[in-house]
């Protein structure tokens with residue numbers, strides 16, 4: 001996850017926290033100690049039933065710990081009134097958990113209302129929050145949850161959790177019930193929000209890829225919430241602590257590392273370029289006869305138009321019709337994983353990188369990507 005400009009979150013500290021449900025022989029969570037740094041997103045992953053949700057719900061005391069200590073921003077969470085505590089902690093769950101008989105605006109304004117904010121302030125805040133999660137208040141404020149798509153409900157859930165500006169946000173599989181594309185979009189939005197807000201976020205998921213994408217740190221939990229590994233996504237991917245963690249990381253750890261790096265972080269290559277009105281023979285000369293030589297034709301605003309190889313330049317076509325169209329481009333903010341997909345689907349194995357106005361900046365090749373994976377591995381070995 002990218003670094004954020006401000007931190008409004010606070011540190012959470014769990015010390016030997018245990019939960020024993022009544023009637024159960026073994027505790028659901030046994031003596032968990034961990035520090036969740038202020039302003040970071042920490043993702044709990046682990047097999048079903050390992051105690052992720054129980055651990056999370058003890059932070060806002062939806063579940064009372066049997067023993068141990070929890071502090072939030074240095075304050076003893078177990079010494080506070082639970083209702084008061086929960087108003088200071090945003091909470092969102094799968095399928096958003098919206099109140100069906102309340103409108104979107106009433107759902108989002110719920111906690112500010114409980115905190116007795118003035119009406120006008122609540123109304124302003126509801127509008128601000130809906131804007132923040134990309135929903136037009138004019139269109140959605142008066143709707144009921146059943147009149148929203150799954151992704152929209154999830155967004156409203158996030159808006160509601162953030163409405164009272166809590167320093168801490170607990171998210172329990174918030175994107176578990178939506179289709180993969182919506183899920184990807186919601187993840188991107190959460191990254192953007194977090195970069196802006198710098199909350200302390202605890203996020204529970206089954207999906208390791210989601211954890212890699214969203215987490216500053218990942219806690220891989222085993223039975224009774226035992227911490228098998230607690231580290232950055234990079235470190236866990238490069239050096240899983242044991243076979244169980246390795247199993248969770250799954251196949252393709254090197255590939256997953258590519259989602260952690262952005263195109264802007266690697267050195268781009270260049271290809272010969274020409275304007276669409278330039279002479280084909282001049283570009284042919286610059287490309288030479290080398291096998292695999294590829295050039296790029298740009299339009300008047302330097303946006304990539306066509307890929308051309310030396311044989312394309314002997315056909316008599318002008319440059320704006322020679323070769324083949326550039327179909328896919330990647331941005332400086334794209335992940336190297338996106339770039340890899342573009343490289344793999346391109347006939348010449350090149351991904352063209354464009355700037356904010358669509359202008360040509362450079363190209364990514366397979367060599368660039370392999371060098372990036374090697375560099376990440378070396379970095380971690382010497383760390």
Ligand SMILES: Nc1ncnc2c1ncn2[C@@H]1O[C@H](COP(=O)(O)OP(=O)(O)OP(=O)(O)O)[C@@H](O)[C@H]1O
Nearest residue numbers: 021022024028046047048049050051052053054055
């Ligand atoms: N109210 C309860 N009473 C008794 N046992 C419970 C209760 N809630 C959870 N458990 C048990 O505690 C253990 C941990 O449950 P928890 O929901 O925290 O796991 P989880 O890792 O979040 O699971 P999942 O990924 O399936 O949601 C499980 O064995 C579960 O059966």
